[in-house]
Amino acid sequence: MKTLCSKISNYIKTLVKRNYNYRTTIMKDGSSITRPFSYSMMTMVLTLGIIIFFWHLIITKFFNEFGARNFFQNIPNFFTIIKQMVTDVNWSYFSNVLGPMADTIRIAVIGTLVGSLIAIPVAILASQNIMGKSKIPGVVKFFLSIIRTLPLLVYAYIFSYIFGYGPYAGVLATIIFTFGIITKMMYEIIETTDMGPFIAIEATGATKIQAFRAAVVPQIMGRFYSIVLYIFEINLRASAILGFVNAGGIGMIMNDQMALRAYGDVAVMVLGLLFVIIVVQNISQYLRGRLS
Amino acid sequence: MKTVIETFNERPKHTVRNVFISIFLLALIIWSSPVLLHEQFLGGTEIAKNIARSFINPSWDNLFNTRVDGIPYLMFQTVGMAVLGTILGAILSVPFAFLTAKNIVGKFNIIGNTIITTIRSFPFFLLLLMVVRVSGPGEFTAVLAIGILSIGMISKLYIEIIEDIDPGILQSLDALGATRFQKVRYGILPQLSANIISVVIYRFEINVKNATIFGIIGTGGIGTTLRLAMFAGRWRDASAALWGIIIVVILVDYFSTKIRKKLING
Amino acid sequence: MIEFKNVGKTYPNGVVALKNVSLKIEPGQFVAIIGLSGAGKSTLIRLVNKMEDVTVGSLFVEGLNIPTLKGKALRQYRRRVGMVFQSFNLINRTTVINNVLAARVPDMNPISSTLGFFSKEDKLIALEALNKVGILEKAYIRADQLSGGQQQRVALARTLAQNPSIILADEPVASLDPITANQIMSDFERINKEENITILVNMHHVDLALKYASRVIGINEGEIVYDGNTTDITENILKTIYGRELTDEDIMFKDK
Numbered sequence: 001m002k003t004l005c006s007k008i009s010n011y012i013k014t015l016v017k018r019n020y021n022y023r024t025t026i027m028k029d030g031s032s033i034t035r036p037f038s039y040s041m042m043t044m045v046l047t048l049g050i051i052i053f054f055w056h057l058i059i060t061k062f063f064n065e066f067g068a069r070n071f072f073q074n075i076p077n078f079f080t081i082i083k084q085m086v087t088d089v090n091w092s093y094f095s096n097v098l099g100p101m102a103d104t105i106r107i108a109v110i111g112t113l114v115g116s117l118i119a120i121p122v123a124i125l126a127s128q129n130i131m132g133k134s135k136i137p138g139v140v141k142f143f144l145s146i147i148r149t150l151p152l153l154v155y156a157y158i159f160s161y162i163f164g165y166g167p168y169a170g171v172l173a174t175i176i177f178t179f180g181i182i183t184k185m186m187y188e189i190i191e192t193t194d195m196g197p198f199i200a201i202e203a204t205g206a207t208k209i210q211a212f213r214a215a216v217v218p219q220i221m222g223r224f225y226s227i228v229l230y231i232f233e234i235n236l237r238a239s240a241i242l243g244f245v246n247a248g249g250i251g252m253i254m255n256d257q258m259a260l261r262a263y264g265d266v267a268v269m270v271l272g273l274l275f276v277i278i279v280v281q282n283i284s285q286y287l288r289g290r291l292s
Numbered sequence: 293m294k295t296v297i298e299t300f301n302e303r304p305k306h307t308v309r310n311v312f313i314s315i316f317l318l319a320l321i322i323w324s325s326p327v328l329l330h331e332q333f334l335g336g337t338e339i340a341k342n343i344a345r346s347f348i349n350p351s352w353d354n355l356f357n358t359r360v361d362g363i364p365y366l367m368f369q370t371v372g373m374a375v376l377g378t379i380l381g382a383i384l385s386v387p388f389a390f391l392t393a394k395n396i397v398g399k400f401n402i403i404g405n406t407i408i409t410t411i412r413s414f415p416f417f418l419l420l421l422m423v424v425r426v427s428g429p430g431e432f433t434a435v436l437a438i439g440i441l442s443i444g445m446i447s448k449l450y451i452e453i454i455e456d457i458d459p460g461i462l463q464s465l466d467a468l469g470a471t472r473f474q475k476v477r478y479g480i481l482p483q484l485s486a487n488i489i490s491v492v493i494y495r496f497e498i499n500v501k502n503a504t505i506f507g508i509i510g511t512g513g514i515g516t517t518l519r520l521a522m523f524a525g526r527w528r529d530a531s532a533a534l535w536g537i538i539i540v541v542i543l544v545d546y547f548s549t550k551i552r553k554k555l556i557n558g
Numbered sequence: 559m560i561e562f563k564n565v566g567k568t569y570p571n572g573v574v575a576l577k578n579v580s581l582k583i584e585p586g587q588f589v590a591i592i593g594l595s596g597a598g599k600s601t602l603i604r605l606v607n608k609m610e611d612v613t614v615g616s617l618f619v620e621g622l623n624i625p626t627l628k629g630k631a632l633r634q635y636r637r638r639v640g641m642v643f644q645s646f647n648l649i650n651r652t653t654v655i656n657n658v659l660a661a662r663v664p665d666m667n668p669i670s671s672t673l674g675f676f677s678k679e680d681k682l683i684a685l686e687a688l689n690k691v692g693i694l695e696k697a698y699i700r701a702d703q704l705s706g707g708q709q710q711r712v713a714l715a716r717t718l719a720q721n722p723s724i725i726l727a728d729e730p731v732a733s734l735d736p737i738t739a740n741q742i743m744s745d746f747e748r749i750n751k752e753e754n755i756t757i758l759v760n761m762h763h764v765d766l767a768l769k770y771a772s773r774v775i776g777i778n779e780g781e782i783v784y785d786g787n788t789t790d791i792t793e794n795i796l797k798t799i800y801g802r803e804l805t806d807e808d809i810m811f812k813d814k
Binding site for chain 2: 660664
């Protein structure tokens with residue numbers, strides 16, 4: 001047993017020595033330099049390995065099943081679609097677009113509104129510096145991080161089963177998403193806010209809520225509104241896609257028209273969407289500029 | 293010397309403006325509220341209860357086996373789609389960026405800019421459907437779609453880099469006889485590789501979520517499993533898929549934050 | 559050999575940087591160019607490796623007609639001329655040896671140079687160059703963790719890795735403190751003697767120039783007003799070059 005142990009340790013020692021010699025260079029005048037062990041080389045090789053692994057998993061499988069020739073022959077389809085969308089815009093379809101587009105906007109409005117309102121109290125509960133020694137912030141943050149892992153569309157998809165097709169599912173999903181992200185951003189802001197005034201006001205006998213209202217709120221209000229506007233923009237874009245999982249909005253008819261290959265109709269919808277997004281973006285940029 | 297009361301009375305009042313804003317917001321909210329109306333639940337309460345119950349008790353077998361339809365394998369697949377898609381996006385962004393940088397194409401950059409903005413505002417699901425017309429509903433399609441969508445964020449990064457080049461190091465490479473390509477490879481890339489990797493990893497996080505979502509309409513990975521399970525009413529399998537998604541996102545989030553912190557600190 | 563014949567340089571904005579410059583520099587000389595800021599010293603040096611273009615006159619280096627060089631021929635010529643800058647111009651985020659290896663890149667085949675695969679000989683050349691300037695032990699350390707003097711040495715090692723016949727230095731010690739500046743100048747002196755490389759330095763610190771160079775060229779408002787041995791310089795000659803009395807700005811070691 002002892003000889004085995006010493007044999008192994010000797011072998012490891014020779015490996016280490018060999019590696020050291022490999023990394024060492026001796027100069028003409030006798031001085032020497034040893035290159036430090038490079039972790040970045042290792043990570044690069046590892047990354048390359050990962051890529052090759054996935055390549056095999058997905059891409060070779062695809063070309064085996066679908067066929068390379070098939071694929072390359074189909075590539076022009078993509079550009080034909082784009083061309084059709086750009087040239088054959090079906091303006092007469094526009095009246096059909098207005099209703100769903102309105103729904104899309106509504107989903108974003110209510111979702112952002114309710115989500116951000118709920119976020120405020122929870123963000124306070126999650127801020128360690130307001131809650132003092134309580135364990136509540138830790139628990140709240142934990143549940144928040146789980147809620148935030150599921151993407152918006154996954155929530156929307158599941159809700160479409162529970163609440164049926166239509167914007168209701170979309171609104172709920174948006175509320176949850178908005179709640180998750182705004183709470184996180186807000187508690188991060190609150191936790192890095194200067195607590196001096198807060199402690200001072202608490203010392204005058206005010207409750208935590210009163211002190212919060214007086215000392216913290218003025219410092220963060222501007223950023224809060226800014227964040228809400230930013231999230232509203234994001235929700236608007238996401239709203240457009242909710243329809244693809246039947247959760248309401250313009251996505252639903254987009255899905256239908258795509259299935260019918262009515263690219264001209266789709267083009268009108270995309271344009272309408274782009275228009276609304278750009279308008280909202282500009283208003284939001286202006287307002288956020290005024291807020292800072 | 294004004295009194296306190298006078299100063300208080302003369303404080304800037306935005307009454308008119310505030311009233312307008314309040315009315316506008318109120319009108320917006322009232323106009324939007326119909327989405328909260330909901331007629332029937334289509335037996336949804338039953339489904340909700342089932343989902344909730346199975347959330348606590350997912351299909352443990354699915355979660356831990358290594359079969360092709362087991363959750364771990366699917367997690368790998370989904371992450372794999374995101375990896376390949378992100379890399380594709382990073383590669384495709386290079387020509388886009390070079391053709392849109394002001395110091396290379398001057399005024400023509402408006403073409404590239406428009407294309408990039410369109411990609412960024414394009415409903416991403418729609419793009420997926422368009423790619424499906426090329427390569428069918430499959431994992432590869434998801435890779436392509438993710439790649440194309442990533443161009444938006446990554447080429448913006450490249451453009452910023454190209455437009456803010458430090459001339460000093462380029463001068464010294466020039467002076468020792470390097471070609472233009474070598475100057476970029478040895479003068480620009482080493483300085484910014486950390487920044488590039490950071491953004492690419494951030495985009496990768498987003499792409500993992502997108503890969504999951506794309507799966508819901510059938511392009512493979514965990515998303516498709518979720519859809520099949522939900523459709524067939526196999527709630528426990530569905531919740532296993534959900535837990536799979538949660539675990540993947542948490543892991544990806546953790547590692548990417550770690551790596552990005554290391555990159556910043558050099 | 560470097561040969562200027564009636565060289566003039568006028569910038570597009572009309573500024574005349576050099577006029578009627580004629581000089582011959584033999585191989586192996588250590589030449590210092592001194593004069594006021596803006597007198598044309600930097601321009602003169604940069605004409606040699608065509609970082610600036612000659613407006614009139616001819617410039618031949620080792621038989622090559624410099625103004626006519628372009629593309630591949632120009633890059634090949636620049637391999638033989640090393641350049642050291644005032645601001646070092648190192649790649650800060652990477653290691654010292656990677657900085658020196660950059661000098662080997664133009665000689666490598668496209669695949670190796672794109673992937674960054676340096677051959678063993680290249681790595682040895684880089685390490686030997688670092689050893690020659692005395693900072694071998696810093697080879698694998700990030701460049702921005704070195705002091706100013708050490709960074710300039712890395713830049714010097716980078717030029718040595720090119721195996722040049724001429725080294726140009728554009729205000730190499732202006733950003734350094736007096737002691738480090740002295741060290742770098744003595745590095746230049748040693749390299750000039752041991753490797754027999756022509757050194758052309760431009761600097762505005764007169765005492766350093768006189769201490770290390772063997773030949774001095776004084777420029778005033780774009781024209782050469784003095785060209786001769788260091789030993790023959792007098793205070794009057796310096797006044798002609800600078801057009802005024804010397805101030806503290808022009809001296810490195812002020813406790814004279």
